[in-house]
Amino acid sequence: MNRGAFYGVIASLLWLRLHFPIWLILLILLAIYAVMGGYSYLSVIVRTTKRDVTGLTRYLQVLLRVRSYQKKNWTVPMVFETHVKKHPNKIAFVFEGREWTFKEIDEFSNKIAHVFEEAGFQPGETVALLLDNRPEYVAIWLGLAKAGLVTALINHNLRDKPLLHCIQIADCKGVIFGADFCDAFTGVRDQLDSSIKQYAFDFKNNVSIPASSINLDMKMEEASPGRLSGPQRANYGDKMLYIYTSGTTGLPKAAVIRHSRYIFATFGGFYACGLNKKDTIYVPMPLYHMSGGCMGAGMTLLFGCTAVMRKKFSVTNFWSDCTKHGCTVAQYIGETCRYLLAAPPRPEDKSHSVRLMFGNGLRPQIWEEFVDRFSSSTRKLLIAEFYGATEGNANIINFDGRVGAVGFVSMIAPSIYPVALIKVTEDTGEPIRGEDGLCIRCKPGEPGMFVGMILRNHPIRDFHGYADPNATKKKVAVDVFKRGDAAFLSGDILEMDELGYLFFKDRTGDTFRWRGENVSTSEVEAVISNVAALKDCCVYGVEVPGAEGRAGMAAILDPERTLDLKVLATGMSKVLPSYARPLFVRLVKVIDLTGTYKLRKVDYQKEGFDVDKIKDEVYFFDATSQSYVLFTSALYEQLKSGKIRV
Structure with a gap:
C-alpha cells in the first residue's frame, strides 16, 4: 500500500467508524505524517509554497496566451x-543616436x-x-x-x-x-x-x-x-x-x-521575469543568439516594449547607456557581469534606473557582490537567471533571486512542469539505465543531465529539433521513465537541492562555453590537426580562476617536439574566432584512448593547467605578443592571483 492509500484508509476509519470531526482527523493525519518522517517534507511545503504559487500563476499566463495564439493561428x-x-509612433528601437x-x-x-x-x-x-x-x-x-x-x-x-x-x-x-x-x-x-x-x-x-x-x-x-x-x-x-x-x-x-x-520563449521570459509593457530594455547581446534575438528584441515585437540596442557589448558604456536612455531592464550573460564588476566604480553604477537584469551564466561566487555593487540605496537590483537550450523544450527560471540557482522544480507538484535530472556516464554523457531499461532519476544533491519530457504538438512541451535530422535524433532519448515516452537531452549537468532549486554544474559531450559563446571541441580539434600536420589532439575546457565558463586547452601529440607554435597560432587565427582558440596548449608524448579508440579527455580536464602537477610542457597564449609562451609556475601563480587577466 502506498502512502496516499494508507492515509485514505486511516481517514475513512476515523470518519466513518469513530465519527471524528474533520479538524481532528486532519490533525491526527498531520501528526502521523510527521512521526513517519514527513516533517522535512512539511518544511519544504512551507518554504516553497509562495514560490511555487507564483511560478504556477506565471506559467498559466504563458500557457493561456500561447494556446490563444495557437487557436488564432497568429504568427x-x-x-x-x-x-x-x-x-505606430512609439519608439521600438534606439540605436546609435537614432x-x-x-x-x-x-x-x-x-x-x-x-x-x-x-x-x-x-x-x-x-x-x-x-x-x-x-x-x-x-x-x-x-x-x-x-x-x-x-x-x-x-x-x-x-x-x-x-x-x-x-x-x-x-x-x-x-x-x-x-x-x-x-x-x-x-x-x-x-x-x-x-x-x-x-x-x-x-x-x-x-x-x-x-x-x-x-x-x-x-x-x-x-x-x-x-x-x-x-x-x-x-x-x-x-x-x-x-x-x-x-x-x-x-x-x-x-x-x-x-x-x-x-x-513561447518570449512570453515565458516576459511573464516569468515580471516585465511590463512600459519597460525600456537594454539589449547589448548578439541578435543571432536566442538571448538577444528573442529574449531581447522579442519584447519589442510581441509586447511593444522599447529596446535600446548596441552593436557590441561595452563595459564603459553599459551603465551610461542605461542611464541616458532610462532603461529599466537589462540583459546579461555571465561574462558581462564579470566585466562590469571588474571595472572601476563610477557614479552610473547606482544612478541608473535598471530594476531588473535577466540572462544566464551569473556565477554564484560573484552574484551577491554584483547585486550589492549595482543596487541603489532605494532599490535592490533583481536578478532573474534562466536556463534553457536554444532548441530545447526544457526551460526554467529563477525569478526570486536564489543565489546561484538557474531555476527550480516544484517539490509539491513536480508533474506540472515535466523536467527532470537523470543519471549519465561521466565521460560520454549517455543515460544510465536501471534493470528495467528505464532512466534513473537523480535525488537531491546528485548531479545529473537536465531533460525535458516531449509532448508532440503541445505549444510548450514539443521539441522541433534541427535542420539536420540526424542531429535531432541524437538529442532525444526514448523509454525514459516509462515505455514509449521521449525526452530532450540538454547535454548539461545540473544539481537539485532539497527545495527543488537547480544549479548548473557542467556541460557534457564536446562543448564548453567561453566568453559567452559555445565552443565545439571537435571543430577546434579539426583545425589544429590541419595546421599541425594532422597531429592527434584533443581539446577541452578548463576552469580559470575568476573567469566564467571554461577556457580552451589543447593536448597535442608531439613526442619529437616538432610543432611550430607560431605557425599554430597564426593558422588558428585565420579560421577560428578568438573565443574558440585554445588559451593553453599541452604537448604530450602519448594521447590516451578509450577502449573504442575515442580520445579520453576526462583525465586531461581534471589535471587542467597546473604545471606543478603536469610533467608535459604547457604553453599559454600571450595576448600582447599574440603567441604561445611557456607556462611556468610563476605565470601559474599570477593567473591564480588575478594579476594576469584573460
Whole structure:
C-alpha cells in the first residue's frame, strides 16, 4: 500500500467508524505524517509554497496566451502588427543616436517582404542573414517572416568552413550580407550553389558591391512600404528562424525556431521575469543568439516594449547607456557581469534606473557582490537567471533571486512542469539505465543531465529539433521513465537541492562555453590537426580562476617536439574566432584512448593547467605578443592571483 492509500484508509476509519470531526482527523493525519518522517517534507511545503504559487500563476499566463495564439493561428509578424496599430509612433528601437518607431520597422519589414516575394522566393524557403547588431537586422528577418520565409541567423564571427557549413546545412536559397562582412562572404561564395541569390546590404555605392550580387538597398527603395496582400504566408507552427548552436557534434547545428517557439520563449521570459509593457530594455547581446534575438528584441515585437540596442557589448558604456536612455531592464550573460564588476566604480553604477537584469551564466561566487555593487540605496537590483537550450523544450527560471540557482522544480507538484535530472556516464554523457531499461532519476544533491519530457504538438512541451535530422535524433532519448515516452537531452549537468532549486554544474559531450559563446571541441580539434600536420589532439575546457565558463586547452601529440607554435597560432587565427582558440596548449608524448579508440579527455580536464602537477610542457597564449609562451609556475601563480587577466 502506498502512502496516499494508507492515509485514505486511516481517514475513512476515523470518519466513518469513530465519527471524528474533520479538524481532528486532519490533525491526527498531520501528526502521523510527521512521526513517519514527513516533517522535512512539511518544511519544504512551507518554504516553497509562495514560490511555487507564483511560478504556477506565471506559467498559466504563458500557457493561456500561447494556446490563444495557437487557436488564432497568429504568427510573430501578426502579433507585431497589433502593436503597430496601437502605437505606430512609439519608439521600438534606439540605436546609435537614432530612434526607430514601430511604424518605421513595420514599413521597412514590408519592403523586405515585397522584394523577396517578387524575386520568386516561396514560403518555407530559407535566406541566410550575415549582419551585425542593428534595428535593420530584426526588421529584415521580420520582413522575410511576413513573406513566409525562414531566416538563418548566421554568427557574424564565423569564417571559411564553419560559415559555409551554416549556409549549406539550412539549404539557403539566398544570402543577405552586410558591407562589413563582404570579405567573409566572398571567401566562401564560390563554394556555394550558383543558384543562390546574393543580396548586398548597406553598401554606400555600387562599385563596392561584389559582382553578381544584388543591391538590396536599391531594391527596397523601389518596394512598397505597405503590407502584402492576400492570405497570410505562414502559420503558427511553421518555421521562422534557424539559430545556430555548437552542440556536441562539431560544426554549428541549425536549431529550428518556429513561430510557436519564439512566441513561447518570449512570453515565458516576459511573464516569468515580471516585465511590463512600459519597460525600456537594454539589449547589448548578439541578435543571432536566442538571448538577444528573442529574449531581447522579442519584447519589442510581441509586447511593444522599447529596446535600446548596441552593436557590441561595452563595459564603459553599459551603465551610461542605461542611464541616458532610462532603461529599466537589462540583459546579461555571465561574462558581462564579470566585466562590469571588474571595472572601476563610477557614479552610473547606482544612478541608473535598471530594476531588473535577466540572462544566464551569473556565477554564484560573484552574484551577491554584483547585486550589492549595482543596487541603489532605494532599490535592490533583481536578478532573474534562466536556463534553457536554444532548441530545447526544457526551460526554467529563477525569478526570486536564489543565489546561484538557474531555476527550480516544484517539490509539491513536480508533474506540472515535466523536467527532470537523470543519471549519465561521466565521460560520454549517455543515460544510465536501471534493470528495467528505464532512466534513473537523480535525488537531491546528485548531479545529473537536465531533460525535458516531449509532448508532440503541445505549444510548450514539443521539441522541433534541427535542420539536420540526424542531429535531432541524437538529442532525444526514448523509454525514459516509462515505455514509449521521449525526452530532450540538454547535454548539461545540473544539481537539485532539497527545495527543488537547480544549479548548473557542467556541460557534457564536446562543448564548453567561453566568453559567452559555445565552443565545439571537435571543430577546434579539426583545425589544429590541419595546421599541425594532422597531429592527434584533443581539446577541452578548463576552469580559470575568476573567469566564467571554461577556457580552451589543447593536448597535442608531439613526442619529437616538432610543432611550430607560431605557425599554430597564426593558422588558428585565420579560421577560428578568438573565443574558440585554445588559451593553453599541452604537448604530450602519448594521447590516451578509450577502449573504442575515442580520445579520453576526462583525465586531461581534471589535471587542467597546473604545471606543478603536469610533467608535459604547457604553453599559454600571450595576448600582447599574440603567441604561445611557456607556462611556468610563476605565470601559474599570477593567473591564480588575478594579476594576469584573460
